[in-house]
Amino acid sequence: MSKFFRISMFLVAVLLFSCGGGGGSKQVTVSWSANKDKVVNMTGGGYTLYYSQQSSFDINSASKTDVSYVSGSTAPISTKLVLAGGVWFIRIAAYGIVNGIKKTSDPSEQIAVNAGG
Amino acid sequence: MLNKLVFISTLLFATNSLFAEYVPGEVIVKLKSSSSISAYANVSEIAGSDLKVIKIDKDKDVMEAVQELAQNPDVEYAQPNYIYHISVVPNDPYFAPKLWGLKNTPQNVPGATYANNPGNLGDDIDAEDAWGIITDCSSIIVAVIDTGVRYTHEDLSANMWNGGVSYPHHGWNYHDSSNDPIDDNGHGSHVSGIIGAQGNNSKGVTGVCWRVNIMALKAFGSDGTGSTTTIISSIDFAINNGANIINASFNLYGSVDAALSTKITDAQKAGILIVAAAGNGYLNDGSAYDVDAGTKTYPCCYTQDNVLCVTALDQKFQRATFANYGATSVDVAAPGTNVWSAWNTNDSFYKIESGTSMATPYAVGVAALVWANNPGYTYLDVKNAVMYGGAVVTSLADTTVSGKVINAYNAVNYINVPRGLTAVVSQ
Numbered sequence: 145m146s147k148f149f150r151i152s153m154f155l156v157a158v159l160l161f162s163c164g165g166g167g168g169s170k171q172v173t174v175s176w177s178a179n180k181d182k183v184v185n186m187t188g189g190g191y192t193l194y195y196s197q198q199s200s201f202d203i204n205s206a207s208k209t210d211v212s213y214v215s216g217s218t219a220p221i222s223t224k225l226v227l228a229g230g231v232w233f234i235r236i237a238a239y240g241i242v243n244g245i246k247k248t249s250d251p252s253e254q255i256a257v258n259a260g261g
Numbered sequence: 262m263l264n265k266l267v268f269i270s271t272l273l274f275a276t277n278s279l280f281a282e283y284v285p286g287e288v289i290v291k292l293k294s295s296s297s298i299s300a301y302a303n304v305s306e307i308a309g310s311d312l313k314v315i316k317i318d319k320d321k322d323v324m325e326a327v328q329e330l331a332q333n334p335d336v337e338y339a340q341p342n343y344i345y346h347i348s349v350v351p352n353d354p355y356f357a358p359k360l361w362g363l364k365n366t367p368q369n370v371p372g373a374t375y376a377n378n379p380g381n382l383g384d385d386i387d388a389e390d391a392w393g394i395i396t397d398c399s400s401i402i403v404a405v406i407d408t409g410v411r412y413t414h415e416d417l418s419a420n421m422w423n424g425g426v427s428y429p430h431h432g433w434n435y436h437d438s439s440n441d442p443i444d445d446n447g448h449g450s451h452v453s454g455i456i457g458a459q460g461n462n463s464k465g466v467t468g469v470c471w472r473v474n475i476m477a478l479k480a481f482g483s484d485g486t487g488s489t490t491t492i493i494s495s496i497d498f499a500i501n502n503g504a505n506i507i508n509a510s511f512n513l514y515g516s517v518d519a520a521l522s523t524k525i526t527d528a529q530k531a532g533i534l535i536v537a538a539a540g541n542g543y544l545n546d547g548s549a550y551d552v553d554a555g556t557k558t559y560p561c562c563y564t565q566d567n568v569l570c571v572t573a574l575d576q577k578f579q580r581a582t583f584a585n586y587g588a589t590s591v592d593v594a595a596p597g598t599n600v601w602s603a604w605n606t607n608d609s610f611y612k613i614e615s616g617t618s619m620a621t622p623y624a625v626g627v628a629a630l631v632w633a634n635n636p637g638y639t640y641l642d643v644k645n646a647v648m649y650g651g652a653v654v655t656s657l658a659d660t661t662v663s664g665k666v667i668n669a670y671n672a673v674n675y676i677n678v679p680r681g682l683t684a685v686v687s688q
Contacts, residue, residue, distance in 0.1 A: 170686050177681030180637040184676060191679060224687070236679045244284050244344050249676040250649075257684035 168229050170259040175222040176236055176252075183240025183247070189213045194251060195225065195234045203235060203251050229261020283341030288315045288326050296335035314342065349392035351461040351471065353416075355601055355611065360466060361576050362596030362623055363388035370576070372613045375598035380576020386596065386623060387652075388469060391630055391669035396460060398470035398629040400636060403456055404499035404507045405622075406492060407449030409434065409442040409479035411605040414450060416458035416465045418608075422476040424502070432477030433498050435491040442479035444605040449477070451614055452510050454603035455622035456629065465611055466602055469626020469669065470633075476504055487511065493524040500531045505632060506643075507533055508625045510618035512540040512558040522563055529567040534640040536625045537561045538617040539572040539585040549580070551660075553587040562590045567640050569628070569647060573597020573620035574666055578654050584617050586660035593648045594657055594666045595620035595627075627669045634673050642677050650675035 174193060183189050190212035194203040213219040225234075234255050239248040291312050303316035317326045323341050330339035350356070358368055363386060367379040402422055412421045412431045421431040434442040444450045453468075453475050460471025478498055480491035492511075499507055507528065513521070528535060540558040542548040552558050561570035570591045573584035575598040580586060584597060597620030604612035624647055631646045632638055638646075650672035651665030658664040 172684050173687045174682070174684045176679045176683070179677055179679055180635060180639065180642050181676050182635055182637070232684075234682065234684055236682050238676050238679050240676055242674045242676075246285060247674065247676055249678050252679050252682050255682050255684055257686065259686055 168261060169226050170229065172225045172227050172232070172257055172259060173222060174225060174234060174236075178218045178221045179238045179249075181238065181240060183242055184213070184238045185218045186213060186240070188241035188246070190219045190239060192237050192239060192248070193223065193225070193234060194236070195227070195232050197230055197232055199233050199256075200254070201233060201235075203237070206235075227257075227259040229259050231256055231258050283323055283343050285323060286317055286321075287342040288317060288323060288330055288339055289313070289342050290315060290330055290339045291337040292335055293337050347393040348389040349396065350389060351392075351467045352463050353458075353460060353465060353467040354463070355466045359601040359613075362386060362600060363467070363469070365576060367576065370599045370601070370613070372601075373599040374613065375575060375581065375615045377575045377577045377579065378599055381578065384574075384576060384578040386469070386627065386666070387668050387670040391627075391673050392471075394670075394673050395630055395634045396471040398457065398473040398626075398633040400633050401470075401506065401629040402474040402476055402502075402504045403625055403629055404432075404476040404478055404495070404504040405449055405453050405456070406478045406480050406495040406499070406507060406509055407444075407452055407511070408446035408481045408483070408485065409444035409449050410453045410475060410477035411444045411450040411603065411608070412442075412477055414454075414603045414605075414608050414610075416462070416603050417450065417453055417475065419459045419462070420457045420468070420470075420473050420475055422474040424476075428502075430477070431475070432479070433495070434479040435494045435498075436479050436482050436487065442477040444477075444479070445483040446481070446485055447605040447612065448485060448510070448618065449479070449481070450605045451600075451602040451612065452508055452618060452622045453477075454611075455600060455619060456508060456626045458603055465609070469623060470629050473629055476502065481511065489518055489520050493520055496524045496528055499533065500528055504533055506625055506628055507535045508622055509535055509537040509560055510616075510621045512538060512545075512561065514540070514544055514558055515556045516559075518559060521560065522565075525560060525563055525565050525568065529565050529640075532640050534567055534569060534628060534643055535560060536569045536571060536621055536628060538621040539570050539587070539591045541583040541616050541618075542585065547583040549582060549584050549586060551587055552585050552590050557590070558585060561585075562587070567644070569593070569624060569644050571595050571617060571621045571624045572661060573615070573617045574654070575599075578666060580656065580660065581615065583615070584620070588659055589662065591660065592644075592662045593624065593651055594654065594661060595623035597623070624667050627667050627672050630669055631672050631675070645677055646672045646675035
């Protein structure tokens with residue numbers, strides 16, 4: 145392999161990395177308004193974030209992150225996701241324990257975020 | 262044949278699983294004699310029985326675990342640990358024989374004037390189940406803008422709003438410009454009884470709320486007519502005196518009343534939910550129509566988000582023939598035929614009535630239960646719980662916004678869809 149070819153490949157790799165493409169990822173801060181439902185803001189309650197690169201996605205086949213109640217008067221209302229470059233679609237649902245079983249709200253409308261790339 | 266049996270059994274099993282609730286992470290098993298269940302680490306005895314409880318991973322589907330265990334040769338049978346609910350039954354004598362909207366047995370409602378009597382078992386708002394969670398709405402003030410309230414009635418007197426020395430008769434009379442909103446028609450007392458006739462007092466009927474604060478605002482005369490001025494003054498009183506919900510079992514046909522619309526916006530800013538009747542045909546002629554396509558009824562058709570518009574169902578959960586509808590204007594349905602409640606004739610008088618005027622206070626009562634159970638709610642949280650926490654009625658899909666009839670139990674247990682979702686790339 146010639147020296148010129150190796151230098152060229154290195155420069156291409158640096159270029160891809162600096163542009164965030166080719167698998168580069170971004171940290172995305174997701175926030176929402178606190179639900180007022182009692183069961184969401186107590187032990188066993190919280191939120192589930194669903195995210196996908198498919199628009200109008202089915203939450204059952206999407207990636208998800210749980211943001212559960214820890215302490216205090218409300219469950220957390222933000223979290224950070226590390227997402228690969230590109231456009232992502234995000235939805236959120238609230239949940240709580242109702243009469244001993246986990247009950248989840250309908251998911252919100254989706255929002256879009258461009259994680260670059 | 263065996264295949265068919267297995268298929269039928271699976272269907273029944275699936276049907277049961279749709280309705281029954283069970284404890285997550287637990288399965289109950291009965292072992293065959295002299296068998297053990299050593300493969301499972303977390304097994305405990307149920308006191309007073311020969312059954313055992315097996316703890317499984319909480320994320321594992323209970324029904325899947327039941328099916329797996331049922332195939333274990335050491336297991337005689339396996340089942341979920343079902344959750345039971347207490348059902349609270351008030352001792353009011355008219356509850357069981359007359360109040361089908363709260364519990365449809367299906368009783369033959371005495372004195373009925375509307376068809377489909379008796380109705381269908383269970384076509385009700387599941388009040389008993391909701392009362393297992395909450396009966397007391399005494400943290401909530403409901404303003405009834407109507408013909409006044411017979412505040413001395415045996416089933417209403419304990420649940421009237423306390424206006425102190427300024428308002429000794431529990432509200433105001435804007436129709437006659439006095440401090441005495443006594444009911445000279447009966448309509449307002451009937452509406453009030455559906456919302457909050459005192460429950461479990463061994464008298465007459467029970468309201469959806471057993472305890473509540475009814476603010477009597479008389480905007481309508483004995484002939485059942487009121488005006489822009491009496492109504493907006495009543496709303497203003499409700500705003501200034503801490504009302505949470507307004508019952509508006511009245512209609513204006515066709516004209517957008519700018520003054521009333523502005524006052525409804527004022528109520529919105531004050532955080533008040535206004536529950537309005539869809540109307541009984543045009544000018545109450547009893548021939549239902551689509552308010553989206555025909556003459557609009559107000560305040561039902563105002564677009565402020567603090568307005569919840571209600572149509573009426575009968576004892577078989579069919580929309581009443583008089584009950585207006587509208588896929589974009591009428592939000593939800595509620596029981597509204599052959600409804601027994603308090604009346605103004607004397608302090609122990611009750612009467613049967615039908616109308617969207619009667620459906621509206623059912624929704625108000627459920628809203629008050631929801632709000633009392635979740636004091637942090639906004640009017641929009643309450644409205645969503647009442648609308649979307651209802652039960653699906655197929656025939657309402659094209660005639661209401663939600664396609665649902667109110668359900669007290671589901672509404673009290675509703676979890677709102679989170680709002681205000683945003684995302685920012687931070688790195």
